[in-house]
Amino acid sequence: MFDKFSISARRVVFWARYEAGRLGFEAIKSEHLLLGFIQEDQGDVPTILRDRGIDRVISPIAAAMPSEKQFLDSETAIKFRVEFSAPGPLNDPLASSVDMPLSEDAASALMAGQGHAHGATVGRLHLLWGLLENGESRLARFAVECGVTKELVENAIRGEDVL
Numbered sequence: 001m002f003d004k005f006s007i008s009a010r011r012v013v014f015w016a017r018y019e020a021g022r023l024g025f026e027a028i029k030s031e032h033l034l035l036g037f038i039q040e041d042q043g044d045v046p047t048i049l050r051d052r053g054i055d056r057v058i059s060p061i062a063a064a065m066p067s068e069k070q071f072l073d074s075e076t077a078i079k080f081r082v083e084f085s086a087p088g089p090l091n092d093p094l095a096s097s098v099d100m101p102l103s104e105d106a107a108s109a110l111m112a113g114q115g116h117a118h119g120a121t122v123g124r125l126h127l128l129w130g131l132l133e134n135g136e137s138r139l140a141r142f143a144v145e146c147g148v149t150k151e152l153v154e155n156a157i158r159g160e161d162v163l
Contacts, residue, residue: 004114008040008124013110015039017100024090030105030131030139031084037128038077041070071125071156076146083142109133116157129153 002010013028016036020028072080094100102110113130114122132140132150143149 001110001114004117004119005122006124009113009122009127012036012040012124012127016106018096019085020088020100021094021096021098023085024088024093025100026088026090026094027101027103028106029103030109030137033106033109033127034080034084034131034139037124037131038072038080040124041072042074042077043070071128071153072148076148079146080142084139105134105137123157125153125157129157 002013005013012033013036016028016032019035019039020032023032025032109130110127111130112133113126113128116129116133117123117126128148129150132143132148132153134140135144135150
């Protein structure tokens with residue numbers, strides 16, 4: 001499924017898996033995909049690495065890499081994080097080595113994003129568009145309240161390279 005995904009889109013799924021496990025869920029849900037998108041979009045990798053004490057190794061590498069355009073402004077990203085970072089049903093975070101399936105809503109969002117790419121490489125904005133496809137979901141309604149609509153994402157997809 002992920003062979004047509006850009007590196008950035010694959011990292012969104014990776015970060016979604018990380019967030020789901022960290023929050024104590026047994027499956028990746030659509031809100032975890034949103035958190036993964038934010039993680040990839042906002043470039044918080046150094047923060048996580050700093051928490052693990054290895055930022056001194058990665059900082060020179062990150063500095064040498066070209067930075068990608070952010071889609072969300074920091075204030076909107078924070079609103080999303082606060083709204084969708086609720087702890088899951090497990091008491092402890094899940095180890096990253098544990099296999100984690102996609103929930104039905106997450107799989108649906110990924111498929112919608114992939115369909116929206118029309119056979120081209122699936123970028124992270126396609127994944128965000130897929131998350132907004134179900135306009136009745138809590139996630140989509142909150143996104144609209146924050147000014148993030150499918151039309152806005154669509155315009156961004158048309159106006160820039162696949163991220």
